[in-house]
Amino acid sequence: MQKVRVRFAPSPTGALHIGGLRTALYNYLLARKSGGTMILRIEDTDQNRFVPGAEEYIIESLKWAGIQIDEGPVRQSERKEIYKEYVDQLLKNGYAYYAFDTTEELEAQRKSNSTFQYDAKSRMSLNNSLSRPDAEIKAPYVIRFKVPQENVNVTVNDLIRGEVTFNSSQVDDKVLMKSDGMPTYHLANVVDDHLMEISHVIRGEEWLPSAPLHVLLYKYFGWADTMPRFAHLPLLLKPDGNGKLSKRDADKAGFPIFPLTWNDPNTKEVAIGYREAGYLPEAIINFLALLGWNPGTEQELFTMDELIEAFSLERIGKAGAKFDILKAQWFNQQYIKKNKEEVVGYLVEWFGDNAKPVFEALKDRVTFIKDFWEQGKFFVERPGVKVEMNESQTTYFANLSSCIEKEHPKIAPEFKLMVEEAATQSGVKSGQMMKPLRTLLTGSTSGPDLMATMEILGSNEVLNRIKR
RNA sequence: GGCCCGUUCGUCUAUCGGUUAGGACACCAGAUUUUCAUUCUGGUAAGAGGGGUUCGACUCCCCUACGGGCUACCA
Numbered sequence: 001m002q003k004v005r006v007r008f009a010p011s012p013t014g015a016l017h018i019g020g021l022r023t024a025l026y027n028y029l030l031a032r033k034s035g036g037t038m039i040l041r042i043e044d045t046d047q048n049r050f051v052p053g054a055e056e057y058i059i060e061s062l063k064w065a066g067i068q069i070d071e072g073p074v075r076q077s078e079r080k081e082i083y084k085e086y087v088d089q090l091l092k093n094g095y096a097y098y099a100f101d102t103t104e105e106l107e108a109q110r111k112s113n114s115t116f117q118y119d120a121k122s123r124m125s126l127n128n129s130l131s132r133p134d135a136e137i138k139a140p141y142v143i144r145f146k147v148p149q150e151n152v153n154v155t156v157n158d159l160i161r162g163e164v165t166f167n168s169s170q171v172d173d174k175v176l177m178k179s180d181g182m183p184t185y186h187l188a189n190v191v192d193d194h195l196m197e198i199s200h201v202i203r204g205e206e207w208l209p210s211a212p213l214h215v216l217l218y219k220y221f222g223w224a225d226t227m228p229r230f231a232h233l234p235l236l237l238k239p240d241g242n243g244k245l246s247k248r249d250a251d252k253a254g255f256p257i258f259p260l261t262w263n264d265p266n267t268k269e270v271a272i273g274y275r276e277a278g279y280l281p282e283a284i285i286n287f288l289a290l291l292g293w294n295p296g297t298e299q300e301l302f303t304m305d306e307l308i309e310a311f312s313l314e315r316i317g318k319a320g321a322k323f324d325i326l327k328a329q330w331f332n333q334q335y336i337k338k339n340k341e342e343v344v345g346y347l348v349e350w351f352g353d354n355a356k357p358v359f360e361a362l363k364d365r366v367t368f369i370k371d372f373w374e375q376g377k378f379f380v381e382r383p384g385v386k387v388e389m390n391e392s393q394t395t396y397f398a399n400l401s402s403c404i405e406k407e408h409p410k411i412a413p414e415f416k417l418m419v420e421e422a423a424t425q426s427g428v429k430s431g432q433m434m435k436p437l438r439t440l441l442t443g444s445t446s447g448p449d450l451m452a453t454m455e456i457l458g459s460n461e462v463l464n465r466i467k468r
Numbered sequence: 469g470g471c472c473c474g475u476u477c478g479u480c481u482a483u484c485g486g487u488u489a490g491g492a493c494a495c496c497a498g499a500u501u502u503u504c505a506u507u508c509u510g511g512u513a514a515g516a517g518g519g520g521u522u523c524g525a526c527u528c529c530c531c532u533a534c535g536g537g538c539u540a541c542c543a
Binding site: 009010011013043045046048049099103106110114115117140142161164165166167170172174175177178179180182184185189204205206207208209210211212232234235237239242243244287290291292294296297298300317318319320321322323324326327328329330331362363364365366375419429430431432433434435438444445446447448449450 | 469470471472473474475478479480481482490491492493494501502503504505506507534535536537538539540541542543
């Protein structure tokens with residue numbers, strides 16, 4: 001069997017979209033599952049859309065997510081000569097030609113004819129080396145693929161969708177090399193996948209319509225017998241309504257669209273990432289893995305190793321999946337509880353030595369890491385609230401204070417004893433004193449277990465807060 | 469407009485011709501909890517529509533509807 005080699009091939013035009021991360025994940029899972037190789041290829045052939053920092057961002061995002069790269073990054077912009085060599089081969093064999101039409105001319109064609117396509121029917125009436133064989137070849141020009149036959153079926157064998165058939169007359173004479181000498185996606189992609197011996201092309205469904213073009217390119221390069229297998233992934237859809245998930249939708253619904261916070265160098269906009277919003281990478285990976293793929297069992301929680309073990313292309317669904325952030329949040333809750341050590345590590349910054357007990361007190365109450373601070377900051381910051389007290393409450397707190405002063409309780413059960421003793425002394429029910437006690441200590445009427453709270457605060461601080 | 473892909477609870481999905489159509493999230497109710505949350509138990513909720521094929525269709529085929537993608541010297 002052929003060795004598995006897959007690639008994740010993003011374009012460095014900005015931050016990595018969450019859907020792109022899922023594509024990377026599926027590639028990675030297949031690579032690891034089959035003992036293959038995961039390659040990162042940067043498709044930076046469009047110099048106008050290049051965004052500085054994007055490549056670093058992509059690498060950092062994959063690293064955060066736990067997706068390891070075995071080879072690369074390979075940058076297409078550094079391989080211009082290679083593509084030139086291959087497009088020359090096509091030219092020589094009559095499968096490509098020079099075209100001189102200007103953008104304006106082509107726009108005019110499209111405007112006057114809504115079904116205009118640069119193809120076998122129209123190419124002879126356009127401005128190119130086929131219609132004007134004697135014309136001098138001089139810049140600027142583009143090189144177009146000469147789709148060889150009309151009206152033959154081109155079948156794309158897709159691992160997810162089965163056989164998808166197109167008619168070759170629907171495939172147009174795509175530009176392979178742009179006037180700046182850079183290849184287009186189609187050329188660079190096919191040449192690189194061949195040269196890098198890619199076994200499986202796993203990419204988004206938006207590429208399905210150009211797959212027949214790619215199949216034809218393999219054929220006319222003479223590489224049909226080593227052509228990679230294709231798997232076109234269903235798209236991630238917006239949570240309400242329809243359409244593919246965009247940054248706008250995410251902003252509107254109030255959740256991140258990027259793995260990491262992204263500072264856009266052009267717009268100066270800052271988009272908060274999943275990491276900074278308090279999501280754990282394990283949760284995001286687990287959530288993403290199950291958006292479009294399922295293990296066929298009822299298991300929901302997967303470590304990366306378990307995903308690798310369970311993964312198969314055959315179990316990827318065909319339909320687009322709506323992005324439900326609530327489910328991601330549920331996964332995050334699960335992983336906060338699961339990854340105790342790691343999370344406690346984050347909490348040390350806020351709670352110091354109390355990080356561990358604070359974690360225990362709040363772990364069932366939080367969704368995000370930042371919730372530990374929001375719900376637990378009273379552990380380190382004294383509440384600034386005023387509590388109106390009646391006579392019996394004043395007596396109770398006086399008694400409680402002296403009890404604590406005398407005994408200096410250390411653990412929750414001891415505090416509980418104090419609380420009840422003071423109630424008996426004051427002739428009140430301890431249950432009725434809990435709310436004012438909580439407010440005094442935490443500044444809030446709800447929160448984690450009161451006795452545990454007192455244990456974390458310590459008897460000195462409890463006294464302090466009652467006295468104030 | 470043209471081409472291609474898709475369609476099971478609100479959402480993610482299981483089912484690969486015969487099931488009371490299962491699970492998870494969300495939601496609702498009850499129980500536990502000296503608060504709130506957690507936890508536990510239970511519940512509401514689905515095969516787009518129409519034709520076939522078949523003893524039998526969510527499952528196979530066709531049509532329709534709806535949704536999506538592509539249609540650049542962007543990827």
